[in-house]
Amino acid sequence: DARVTQTPRHKVTEMGQEVTMRCQPILGHNTVFWYRQTMMQGLELLAYFRNRAPLDDSGMPKDRFSAEMPDATLATLKIQPSEPRDSAVYFCASGLTRDGRGHTDTQYFGPGTRLTVL
Amino acid sequence: KQEVTQIPAALSVPEGENLVLNCSFTDSAIYNLQWFRQDPGKGLTSLLLIQSSQREQTSGRLNASLDKSSGRSTLYIAASQPGDSATYLCAVTDSNYQLIWGAGTKLIIKP
Numbered sequence: 008d009a010r011v012t013q014t015p016r017h018k019v020t021e022m023g024q025e026v027t028m029r030c031q032p033i034l035g036h037n038t039v040f041w042y043r044q045t046m047m048q049g050l051e052l053l054a055y056f057r058n059r060a061p062l063d064d065s066g067m068p069k070d071r072f073s074a075e076m077p078d079a080t081l082a083t084l085k086i087q088p089s090e091p092r093d094s095a096v097y098f099c100a101s102g103l104t105r106d107g108r109g110h111t112d113t114q115y116f117g118p119g120t121r122l123t124v125l
Numbered sequence: 126k127q128e129v130t131q132i133p134a135a136l137s138v139p140e141g142e143n144l145v146l147n148c149s150f151t152d153s154a155i156y157n158l159q160w161f162r163q164d165p166g167k168g169l170t171s172l173l174l175i176q177s178s179q180r181e182q183t184s185g186r187l188n189a190s191l192d193k194s195s196g197r198s199t200l201y202i203a204a205s206q207p208g209d210s211a212t213y214l215c216a217v218t219d220s221n222y223q224l225i226w227g228a229g230t231k232l233i234i235k236p
Contacts, residue, residue, distance in 0.1 A: 050226040113159065116169040
């Protein structure tokens, strides 16, 4: 049963510390998304990759957030330095983009990383 | 700018009832519409995906319809069960291939 996995599931850290969240997409999926969910904003798209290349990170605060895909089996989202307003649940999702126009069908979500910045 | 709205924000019904969740979107130029389920403390599960050329999709007790021209979709749940309690989210893939989300409907099925 293929699933998207995310680590850690929970992270509590102090303001100013670096936070790294990891995601393993479903094998064979070529598109990976990072979302953030808060009560106030709901689900927001932070960044996404196609074939490991970043396509859009306009939803991400550039000064402190960075997203990478070192290889096809690992996506990372890093916050440095972290701030209390970064507290949220961060979801990774993967999917398969079949046509050349960039349309991804069903996205499969991981369980999320619940981040608390004190 | 595409906006997705879900009504109601919360719904509580007795077990066994049929119910309808609503989703509306402002721009009919979409590639598809998806319904997701989110359980507390867990990730999202995709329930149904309707392509822009389709009118409805069915999976078990779930039926989702899509009317692109009016910018509406409904998720119909038949014979509701306590296990259906969750938050249901609607999302459209817009013309920029972005997934635009509604705020969700929190559903409680009372035994």
